[in-house]
Amino acid sequence: ESILACAKHFAGYGAPDGGRDYNTVDMSLQTLHDVYLPPFKAAAEAGVGTFMSAFNDLNGIPCTVNKYLLTDVLREKFGFNGFVVSDANPIPEVVVHGYAEDNKAASKKALNAGLDMDMSQGTYRNELPELVKEGDILEEVLDEAVRRVLRVKFLLGLFDNPYRTDAKKEEKTLLCKEHLEAARDISRRSIVLLKNENNALPLKKDLKKIAVVGPLAENAAEMLGTWSHTGNPSDVVTIISGIKAAVSTETEILYAEGCKITGEECIDFEGAVRVAKESDVIIAVVGENSDMSGEAASRIDINLPGKQEELLKELRKIGKPLIVVLINGRPLTIPWEAENVDALVEAWQLGTQSGNAIADVLFGDYNPSGK
Structure with missing residues (x-):
C-alpha cells in the first residue's frame, strides 16, 4: 500500500x-x-x-x-x-x-x-x-x-495521496499481537543448536537458581542488529527478560554482566563467578556488537571480541553446566567454546522477540532445526 x-x-x-x-x-x-x-x-x-x-x-x-x-x-x-x-x-x-x-x-x-x-x-x-x-x-x-x-x-498513487499513511491503521497493526507472534516464530526458527552434550538442553523450568551472565544478556539495542534504524530498543524483549518469563515463579535468576562486548574496561569476572557458583546452571550470552557486521563492516579477527572468551573460561572452571548463547551477525571462530561448553546456541540477532524466542529453545518449548 x-x-x-x-x-x-x-x-x-x-x-x-x-x-x-x-x-x-x-x-x-x-x-x-x-x-x-x-x-x-x-x-x-x-x-x-x-x-x-x-x-x-x-x-x-x-x-x-x-x-x-x-x-x-x-x-x-x-x-x-x-x-x-x-x-x-x-x-x-x-x-x-x-x-x-x-x-x-x-x-x-x-x-x-x-x-x-x-x-x-x-x-x-x-x-x-x-x-x-x-x-x-x-x-x-x-x-x-x-x-x-x-x-x-x-x-x-502518490499524486492522489503523497504520504500514503493511515495513523489509525498503524496504531492497530504496529507491534500488534499477531505480528509479535510472527516475529517470535520467525526468530526461534532462525536459531541453530550447534552443540548439546549430556542433555544439557532443554533446561527445566523449575530450577532453583539460574545464573545469566554476559554483556548481551540484558542488552536490548544489540538484538536489533545492523540496518534497523527505525527499531526501538524499548520494544525488545531482552534475553534475561525472556528467561524470567519462561521459568517458574520459584526460580531465582541471578545476573552479572561480567565484561563488555569489547575493550578492557568494566571487567567483573568475580561478580560473574559469584552468581555462577550459587546457581544450578550458567547461561552465558556473548557475541558481537550489531555494527560489527552488515554493509562495509568486516573484521580481521572473527573470534569473540574483547574479554568474552576469558569470561567463559573462568565460568568453565566452576564445573556447573555451561550454556553459551551467541548473539552475532556472522559465524564466529569459536574452537575453544565448541570443545569445552556443554551447549552452544547460535541465536544471531533476532529483533524484538529475541528473549522470548531464545527462552523457547533453552527450555524446550521449541526444538531448533540445527540448520
Whole structure:
C-alpha cells in the first residue's frame, strides 16, 4: 500500500575480490548470466517496482554506469519498465573507481547508461542541468528517466495521496499481537543448536537458581542488529527478560554482566563467578556488537571480541553446566567454546522477540532445526 519492492544490488555485488564490500568483481559473462542474473530476472518478471545498481565495478566498469547491465540486460532482455535507483553516493564513487574524472562526467555516464534516480547525494541535481545545456545529455534521455520515475509514482498513487499513511491503521497493526507472534516464530526458527552434550538442553523450568551472565544478556539495542534504524530498543524483549518469563515463579535468576562486548574496561569476572557458583546452571550470552557486521563492516579477527572468551573460561572452571548463547551477525571462530561448553546456541540477532524466542529453545518449548 505504501512501498515498492527493490531488487538489489544489480549486479555481482556478492562476489567482490577478497570478500570486501564495494570491491571489484571479475567474472565471466557465463557465470554472470548463469548464476547472478537469474534471480534478478525472476524479480523483474514478478513485477518488482525498482532496481538498485551495485556499488562495485563489474569486469572493469562500475555498475552505476554500466550500460550493458542497466539497459541491454535489464531493459531489453528482462523487459523491466520500472526505474533504476542508485545506492547512496555511488555516482561520485565512479570517480574513485577511476572511471570518470569528476562528478559531472560520472553523472553523464550514469544517466546515459540507464540510471534513472540518484538516491541521496544530489549529484544529478547539481550536474545534470549544465550537462543538458551543453548537449552532453540529450533532453529525451533525461525526459525518459523522469518519465520512468513519475510513472511508478502514479502507479503507487502518490499524486492522489503523497504520504500514503493511515495513523489509525498503524496504531492497530504496529507491534500488534499477531505480528509479535510472527516475529517470535520467525526468530526461534532462525536459531541453530550447534552443540548439546549430556542433555544439557532443554533446561527445566523449575530450577532453583539460574545464573545469566554476559554483556548481551540484558542488552536490548544489540538484538536489533545492523540496518534497523527505525527499531526501538524499548520494544525488545531482552534475553534475561525472556528467561524470567519462561521459568517458574520459584526460580531465582541471578545476573552479572561480567565484561563488555569489547575493550578492557568494566571487567567483573568475580561478580560473574559469584552468581555462577550459587546457581544450578550458567547461561552465558556473548557475541558481537550489531555494527560489527552488515554493509562495509568486516573484521580481521572473527573470534569473540574483547574479554568474552576469558569470561567463559573462568565460568568453565566452576564445573556447573555451561550454556553459551551467541548473539552475532556472522559465524564466529569459536574452537575453544565448541570443545569445552556443554551447549552452544547460535541465536544471531533476532529483533524484538529475541528473549522470548531464545527462552523457547533453552527450555524446550521449541526444538531448533540445527540448520
